[in-house]
Amino acid sequence: MKIGIRAYGAYVPRLRIKRSEIAKSWKSAAPPGENAVPGMDEDVITMAVEASENALAHGDLDGEVIDAIYLASTSTPYESKQSSITIAEVLGCKKEIRTMDVKGSFRSSTQAFFSAMDFIEAGKSSNCLVVASDSPNAAPGSSMELNFGAGAAAFIVSENELISEIIERYSFSTEFQDTWRKSDERYMKDLEDPRLQSLYGYQRTIPEAVNGLLKRMGVGTENFDGFAVGEEDRGMLRSLKKILKIKKDLPSIFQSVGNAGSASVFLSLANLFDDAKPGEKILVASYGSGSGSDVFALVTTPEIDKKRERLKRVSDYINKAEYIEYTEYLRLKKVLWR
Amino acid sequence: MSEYITALEREIDSKFRLTGAECLECGTINYPFVRVGSSEKIVCRSCGKRSDFKPKKLSRRGKIYSFIVVKVAPMGFENEVPYAIAVVELDDGVRVIARLTDVTPNPEVIKVGMRVRAVFRKLREIKNGEIEYGFKFKPEEE
Numbered sequence: 001m002k003i004g005i006r007a008y009g010a011y012v013p014r015l016r017i018k019r020s021e022i023a024k025s026w027k028s029a030a031p032p033g034e035n036a037v038p039g040m041d042e043d044v045i046t047m048a049v050e051a052s053e054n055a056l057a058h059g060d061l062d063g064e065v066i067d068a069i070y071l072a073s074t075s076t077p078y079e080s081k082q083s084s085i086t087i088a089e090v091l092g093c094k095k096e097i098r099t100m101d102v103k104g105s106f107r108s109s110t111q112a113f114f115s116a117m118d119f120i121e122a123g124k125s126s127n128c129l130v131v132a133s134d135s136p137n138a139a140p141g142s143s144m145e146l147n148f149g150a151g152a153a154a155f156i157v158s159e160n161e162l163i164s165e166i167i168e169r170y171s172f173s174t175e176f177q178d179t180w181r182k183s184d185e186r187y188m189k190d191l192e193d194p195r196l197q198s199l200y201g202y203q204r205t206i207p208e209a210v211n212g213l214l215k216r217m218g219v220g221t222e223n224f225d226g227f228a229v230g231e232e233d234r235g236m237l238r239s240l241k242k243i244l245k246i247k248k249d250l251p252s253i254f255q256s257v258g259n260a261g262s263a264s265v266f267l268s269l270a271n272l273f274d275d276a277k278p279g280e281k282i283l284v285a286s287y288g289s290g291s292g293s294d295v296f297a298l299v300t301t302p303e304i305d306k307k308r309e310r311l312k313r314v315s316d317y318i319n320k321a322e323y324i325e326y327t328e329y330l331r332l333k334k335v336l337w338r
Numbered sequence: 339m340s341e342y343i344t345a346l347e348r349e350i351d352s353k354f355r356l357t358g359a360e361c362l363e364c365g366t367i368n369y370p371f372v373r374v375g376s377s378e379k380i381v382c383r384s385c386g387k388r389s390d391f392k393p394k395k396l397s398r399r400g401k402i403y404s405f406i407v408v409k410v411a412p413m414g415f416e417n418e419v420p421y422a423i424a425v426v427e428l429d430d431g432v433r434v435i436a437r438l439t440d441v442t443p444n445p446e447v448i449k450v451g452m453r454v455r456a457v458f459r460k461l462r463e464i465k466n467g468e469i470e471y472g473f474k475f476k477p478e479e480e
Contacts, residue, residue: 014440039439039440040418040460041437041439041459041460041461041474042459043460043469046457046458046459046460049458050457077469086471089350089355090354090355090458090471331417337417338416338417
């Protein structure tokens, strides 16, 4: 039985802040790139709805075919009260649907994805919508503020009309805390030691997971045409390329969207799909503090070309940007009120 | 009584799915519409009858028929001025009133006849913390 992705869609908010604009206000060194910022009337639910609508349109599907919705996020508007139900209602899904908010980690997206695969494998469902939508919050003036962006991406996991088939998957978990947010706190925190964080965090966890997968498949990284990674900072792709001996250029979503939390890895995969030819092998790796990584390998099918005319590309959203100043950014983040 | 905005079953078609009700007495498409109590009937705003209806998904695209820019907002929206409200004529002919979003609220930018599409957004947040969601319209991408 082949399980894979039937359709996908993405969303990136129109508003952007240049990292140099944030740095200017704090008189700190200005890193390149920019971050996406949800507008006054946007949140995790609205971003997830647009990404999911794009996914349904891409697959030429109706909301009624969805048997389960998994919403992966670390910043749902309500801490208690399911957000995935709102998405199900807007998409016009049937009432007999499994809805789930998967939270607490930036790797919640891939964990939701694996759960959807299990659900289908168990024969309980034929189409699951897995949508990651996130807009993590950092304290004003913190180093994380320079990295955090926002966005959403949705995948319809299914057995039919697949644009890509999952070949193998693997998870790795080990206790390590580099970033966190306690339930009574508003902002993410980190160890304030980027080198220690990356060395014991993603530089250890992702290679462990990737090597576990490659060993199981009996291949090396040279067998893959593309790599989708949930980027957390500017140095991540470079260091992973070196550790995993990847020769290919890795396109960066982080430069134009920022760290979109649990949506980062999905946005990165959606961006690869936008230009992927049939038969391409792609390796997907997420990372979440705690810490752990989920990886999976997939291969694209001829169906990916057939569905492309209904596609709304990630770059369509990235290229539509309106830049804001830091005071407006703080207003949107509800730090300042007018 | 305190204010609440919970989307009730009987109005969720209009609020969350941009669905109207076609009156089976006179054929008028009512939007927004609210079911009478828990029944499967509406009171048609055109013929005034308490009638059966057929749900009708409205077009997500249309053009601006008329608009205004709000500079002095009612309570709860003070933080959002200026913003624009429009009458949008959908491609199926139904006219709906909604906020415009992702556009500079300025008559130099917004034009009658401008193509727009429906997007699901936050409408407001009330004092008790409840968030109201619904449709707004944004300029259609070229």
